[in-house]
Amino acid sequence: MAKLVINEKRKKGHINPEIYGHFAEHLGRCIYEGLYVGENSDIPNVNGMRKDVVDALKEMKIPVLRWPGGCFADEYHWKDGIGPKESRKRMINTHWGGVTEDNSFGTHEFFELCEQLGCKTYVNGNVGSGTVQEMSEWVEYITFNGVSPMADLRAKNGHEAPWKLDYFGVGNENWGCGGNMTPEYYGNLYRRYQTYVRQYDAANPVRKICCGANVADYFWTKGVLETCFKAPQPGSGLLLDGLSLHYYVHPEGWDIKGSATDFDDKVWYKTLAKARYMDELISRHGAIMDEYDPEKKIGMIVDEWGCWFTVEPGTNPGFLYQQNTMRDALVAGISLNIFNRHCDRVKMACIAQMVNVLQSVVLTEGPKMLLTPTYHVFHMYRHHQDAELVDSYIDGNKIIGAEDEYQVPFLDESVSVSEDGYLNITLNNLSATEDAPVVISFAQLKPAEITASILTEEMHAHNTFDAPETVKEMPFTAYEVKDDSIFLTAPACSVISLRVKNA
Numbered sequence: 001m002a003k004l005v006i007n008e009k010r011k012k013g014h015i016n017p018e019i020y021g022h023f024a025e026h027l028g029r030c031i032y033e034g035l036y037v038g039e040n041s042d043i044p045n046v047n048g049m050r051k052d053v054v055d056a057l058k059e060m061k062i063p064v065l066r067w068p069g070g071c072f073a074d075e076y077h078w079k080d081g082i083g084p085k086e087s088r089k090r091m092i093n094t095h096w097g098g099v100t101e102d103n104s105f106g107t108h109e110f111f112e113l114c115e116q117l118g119c120k121t122y123v124n125g126n127v128g129s130g131t132v133q134e135m136s137e138w139v140e141y142i143t144f145n146g147v148s149p150m151a152d153l154r155a156k157n158g159h160e161a162p163w164k165l166d167y168f169g170v171g172n173e174n175w176g177c178g179g180n181m182t183p184e185y186y187g188n189l190y191r192r193y194q195t196y197v198r199q200y201d202a203a204n205p206v207r208k209i210c211c212g213a214n215v216a217d218y219f220w221t222k223g224v225l226e227t228c229f230k231a232p233q234p235g236s237g238l239l240l241d242g243l244s245l246h247y248y249v250h251p252e253g254w255d256i257k258g259s260a261t262d263f264d265d266k267v268w269y270k271t272l273a274k275a276r277y278m279d280e281l282i283s284r285h286g287a288i289m290d291e292y293d294p295e296k297k298i299g300m301i302v303d304e305w306g307c308w309f310t311v312e313p314g315t316n317p318g319f320l321y322q323q324n325t326m327r328d329a330l331v332a333g334i335s336l337n338i339f340n341r342h343c344d345r346v347k348m349a350c351i352a353q354m355v356n357v358l359q360s361v362v363l364t365e366g367p368k369m370l371l372t373p374t375y376h377v378f379h380m381y382r383h384h385q386d387a388e389l390v391d392s393y394i395d396g397n398k399i400i401g402a403e404d405e406y407q408v409p410f411l412d413e414s415v416s417v418s419e420d421g422y423l424n425i426t427l428n429n430l431s432a433t434e435d436a437p438v439v440i441s442f443a444q445l446k447p448a449e450i451t452a453s454i455l456t457e458e459m460h461a462h463n464t465f466d467a468p469e470t471v472k473e474m475p476f477t478a479y480e481v482k483d484d485s486i487f488l489t490a491p492a493c494s495v496i497s498l499r500v501k502n503a
């Protein structure tokens with residue numbers, strides 16, 4: 001029997017709620033249809049935002065939302081998306097399906113959405129095809145409180161008060177779709193553009209995110225930090241608060257990707273092993289960050305992660321619409337446990353993307369909405385937000401999997417303690433077929449009040465609009481407390497969440 005050993009006395013770092021963040025791009029049916037249907041829609045909405053989707057995301061405790069891209073960010077000109085909707089500019093969304101973007105969802109709508117969700121705001125600016133002035137004016141438009149050309153324009157467009165801008169990304173994937181730049185070139189542009197991201201409200205500083213690497217491009221991380229890390233004058237402060245990292249799991253590689261629902265055992269383990277690669281990426285990029293920033297003042301911002309499969313048959317290839325099975329649930333569980341364990345460096349992570357695109361938590365079809373297995377994992381893990389990570393490991397963990405290259409541990413966990421004194425344990429069984437008996441031991445805690453839930457089904461299981469509750473979070477009571485330890489069996493292919501209080 002494997003033993004989950006918890007030393008709840010040994011705190012290892014604070015889990016920033018933003019680690020449970022999300023991303024919504026002007027891509028396919030994410031914004032339009034998925035989130036925004038307009039005030040005149042028959043679908044119940046509040047100021048154009050779908051009520052069913054907003055309610056579900058609030059229940060999941062969404063902490064932060066990144067917008068408007070992605071690749072779309074570096075061709076987005078924010079002034080096209082303000083003012084009367086009928087006169088907003090129509091443009092081609094060249095990255096995503098070549099469809100017409102009518103700009104009916106813009107800055108005002110984004111902040112309205114975040115207000116309804118009760119979450120922090122992360123706006124990604126345009127370095128690839130935008131000017132310094134344009135970026136500077138956007139920040140002024142959003143945050144300046146007083147008389148200024150942009151604040152006046154905001155008031156004229158119906159919003160007198162400034163909004164709270166928590167994070168601002170200075171470009172996206174500038175090594176690729178955001179301008180095909182070299183690290184030094186981007187690093188110098190970053191220095192320049194971020195200068196004009198002014199802090200108009202000292203009590204609510206805008207945290208600046210610099211574009212980081214794709215997957216294992218350590219050369220980019222090194223080159224950008226070499227160029228950007230050093231402040232212009234001693235004592236003038238850092239130029240960046242965060243450095244991003246993007247990593248997607250493609251079971252069969254970037255070109256082929258692979259089906260979201262049709263896979264065998266081999267591909268199951270391959271996918272999970274690829275998800276676990278995130279741990280190495282964070283450690284190695286983190287080691288480079290440590291060379292410059294040993295005090296870990298700069299956060300690693302994993303603002304795009306998740307499974308990227310072949311699109312659902314018959315759907316627009318540019319819309320990146322995919323189904324979501326128990327395999328996605330395990331990828332989410334593994335990834336969130338990794339982020340928790342690296343909470344000393346990882347300060348935000350945004351799964352891509354929130355609705356109807358890639359590894360979504362919500363799918364919609366006309367007026368219908370369903371919650372994916374990934375949604376349930378975020379819901380089960382929500383207690384880790386703002387908690388303190390504590391020491392844990394699994395003694396006697398087996399290695400399982402189909403091929404040498406793609407083996408994974410049987411069990412995977414992370415543990416934290418919340419302010420209310422509850423210990424939060426999230427435990428995944430990565431086997432497609434084998435149940436795992438586990439005993440959970442503590443340093444001093446005597447388990448008293450326990451609440452637990454489970455997500456488990458066979459590996460291909462997923463929700464459809466005809467059967468939206470095939471996979472859902474269920475109460476879990478199949479545990480026993482004996483000699484101050486908890487005994488349970490984690491079924492094959494499962495995610496379990498336990499909250500435990502001391503007697």
Ligand code: AHR
Nearest residue numbers: 069070071072172173352
């Ligand atoms: O999430 C889809 C795309 O993946 C984003 O637009 C881009 O940043 C990344 O390549």
